[in-house]
Amino acid sequence: MPETDETVRDLIRAHYEDLTQTERKCANALLQDYPGAGLASITEVAANADVSTPTVARMVQKLGFKGFPQFHKALLQELQAKVSGPTQRRDAWASEAPAAHLLNRFSQAVTHNLEQTFSHVDSDRFDASVALLSRTEGQLYIVGGRITRSLADYAFTHFQAIRPGVVHMTSSAATWPHYVLDMGPGDTLLIFDIRRYEANLLRLAELASERGVKVVLITDQWTSPVARVSDHAFTCWVEIPSGWDSNISTMMLLEAMIAAVQESRWPEARKRYEELDQIFDQTRLFRRPGSS
Structure with a gap:
């Protein structure tokens, strides 16, 4: 082999x-x-x-x-x-784990995941996806699953500041038809889906694709079935010495995309940041350094 x-x-x-x-x-x-x-x-x-x-x-x-x-x-x-579920994955790691401390094994696994993930990113596909995430002629919809909804929330928070027209879809599949109703050509759907893959996310991607929406998928190295209908799919290595998969490499790829979208939309993004800071000052939600 x-x-x-x-x-x-x-x-x-x-x-x-x-x-x-x-x-x-x-x-x-x-x-x-x-x-x-x-x-x-x-x-x-x-x-x-x-x-x-x-x-x-x-x-x-x-x-x-x-x-x-x-x-x-x-x-x-x-x-x-x-x-395999968390129990089976934990058993597999425990039987093969070296005697080294967990912190060392964990850092080695994460480093390996990052190296594998970024070595498999095609730069042309990355640039094409950034172009989709940057364009404001249509809406940018973002959705995650049971585990990845935190990634979707993180993506929404940043993309909403960078560009207008960003929609954070709820994690409840029952509400998705309401979002699909407004989808059409020119829109983009960013989906996060790692094992165990969710059938609802596949169906959502199919419905969106049928309506002319471009689908960008971020998944793991085994590849979600959503890849079959996505326009661009990125695989992230996620295994660590744990019963759970890691989102570190997935987050790193997402942050690279966020940085690239920000760069592609500068100075428009800068203007939005400045206006956002003004609104924060008016609402007094945050204290500036040195203020009493």
Whole structure:
């Protein structure tokens, strides 16, 4: 099995240019129904992709696997990682943890996550997403799930100060049709979704996309199903020695996006900041340094 933190999806994308036309046909079929399309037997995978069995075998070898069984095992391990809950993840870490102090293991894991996350960010895709988040011809809708709603709230607080027309969608799916009602071409939807992925967020993305909304997804390394309908998807590494996943790399990517949007809209953003400070002074919500 390839010694890499990349998923099979990442390997397919990385080696796509090296594949023949028929091998690409197989790869596309796998990506369209990932990872389910690759969990059948090699003959079934070939039949579903309308290619020969040897074509499938050659393709997986080009991805770095010794053969289809190893490829199949890698997909199963990814699927197991996707559905594992906090208890299972904590047990897995405890059995493999070194004797070093938790603080050291934690910092090593976080550093690794940051390195992996930013090494997998495509700069063109990042710039295109920033352009979507910056444009004010339409609304910017922001939503998160059970765990990621705090990230959505953080994003809303900053983007609302940088630009007008930002809408923070509530975490209650029952209210989402009211937001979708006003969505249309020119709007952008920023979604946060990490494992366990939420079916409601996928349906929301589908409805928004059908109405011409551009969808930007921030997810984990196993990739939310929302990626199928998103215009731009970013994968963040999240595993740490804990029963919970970490949002540190996700927050770092978000802050990079916030900084880029602010830069792209300067000096308009600066004017908004100055007006916002004036309003804060009028409301006396905050004390300025040195004031009595």
